[in-house]
């Protein structure tokens with residue numbers, strides 16, 4: 449994904465393949481030698497976390513599909529009935545796949561918030577951002593179709609409500625709905641086509657992720673300082689520095705995921721979905737999975753169906769973010785106004801999540817709260833972002849990433865250096881004592897004070913570089 453590589457494998461078999469298909473060179477230039485900004489923080493590990501979660505979902509999903517039959521009736525063939533009694537692997541996958549989807553939605557929102565906060569959508573990364581939005585939309589579509597597969601009450605009624613939204617489209621609406629259903633109501637043909645698409649889409653997502661990472665390697669990674677790398681001093685090789693950091697982030701996320709799976713696998717699910725689908729009984733509240741709640745709150749707060757659907761489609765204004773936010777300087781931790789605005793944008797969408805949740809019926813105060821929060825959500829993208837780019841006063845940016853790192857680690861290193869000098873003073877005293885003491889069979893003289901200072905300063909520099917890397 450990066451430029452041509454000068455990597456030459458030493459193993460004869462690898463050499464033979466490399467001459468015919470330079471795949472090892474591609475991997476080497478993209479994931480080993482690739483120059484990464486040296487000041488990336490842990491927010492930059494979420495791309496790796498998402499890649500791992502996507503792989504996990506595809507793997508467990510394929511295993512689950514080996515035990516699944518897309519049939520509305522009889523009930524025992526549906527996804528909800530797959531348990532450890534069917535097969536241990538299938539049962540584990542039946543718990544793992546939905547949990548992975550819920551946790552990776554959290555990771556994707558964090559990943560997007562990071563992009564919004566650090567301005568990673570700005571030139572030259574617009575295509576990278578738009579590909580991210582396409583991934584997000586595909587993830588939402590895949591998640592929706594996956595939720596229908598257990599064929600519980602919430603699956604059936606969720607599918608009925610969401611597919612019915614298409615009927616709001618003038619002229620073609622009804623035909624689109626009939627096409628989606630494969631008949632005149634949600635039934636077996638609907639389940640069949642949703643299963644087929646649900647199996648297909650994760651591979652499409654994986655393909656778009658490859659384009660996403662390709663675009664990232666062409667434009668280069670953004671970083672917290674908001675300045676592009678200029679010299680070699682600003683970057684470190686991807687392996688081992690970024691690889692180790694990513695592995696650490698992935699391990700921490702896996703711990704959280706394990707806790708979620710083992711202690712609360714159903715926490716973000718709906719109990720009603722354990723009731724077999726019944727077209728004759730409507731549940732008290734029809735509520736989607738947590739990651740759709742902001743869109744659901746927007747939909748509920750608008751009385752007109754077409755307007756609600758229109759706002760929901762617009763409710764994802766992220767593709768327009770590169771055009772809406774015309775900052776002179778790439779935002780980041782230097783812009784406190786920007787920090788407040790991006791946090792208010794995400795808190796209004798989280799609050800929409802609250803307003804759309806199951807325990808808040810669409811009446812009284814919840815409708816008013818939903819409307820106010822919907823306004824805040826749109827105001828963030830359509831008013832705050834464009835306005836901020838006009839009123840903000842950019843703060844000075846560092847000359848280079850290396851300068852930024854040194855400015856930060858310099859302040860940390862100063863007390864360490866003085867401690868080292870004090871220690872060196874002590875070292876000199878110890879040296880004098882050693883000189884007086886008779887030697888006991890040692891052929892090495894104790895280190896001089898200068899050596900102690902030099903060694904300690906070297907250690908401090910290495911520690912500073914490691915913390916920067």
Ligand code: HEM
Pocket residue numbers: 491492493494495496498499502556559560563566568569573576577579580581583584653657660661664668669670671766
């Ligand atoms: C399955 C979903 C996704 C995967 C596997 C994925 C993967 C990655 C990876 C590996 C990186 C580089 C490492 C990093 O910066 O964390 C990255 C960067 C990025 N992603 Fe994603 N991504 C996904 C979804 C998204 C979405 C939904 C968006 C936005 C709408 C997005 C926007 C970005 C941006 C702007 C960057 C560049 C960050 C920077 O350099 O500052 N990604 N992505």
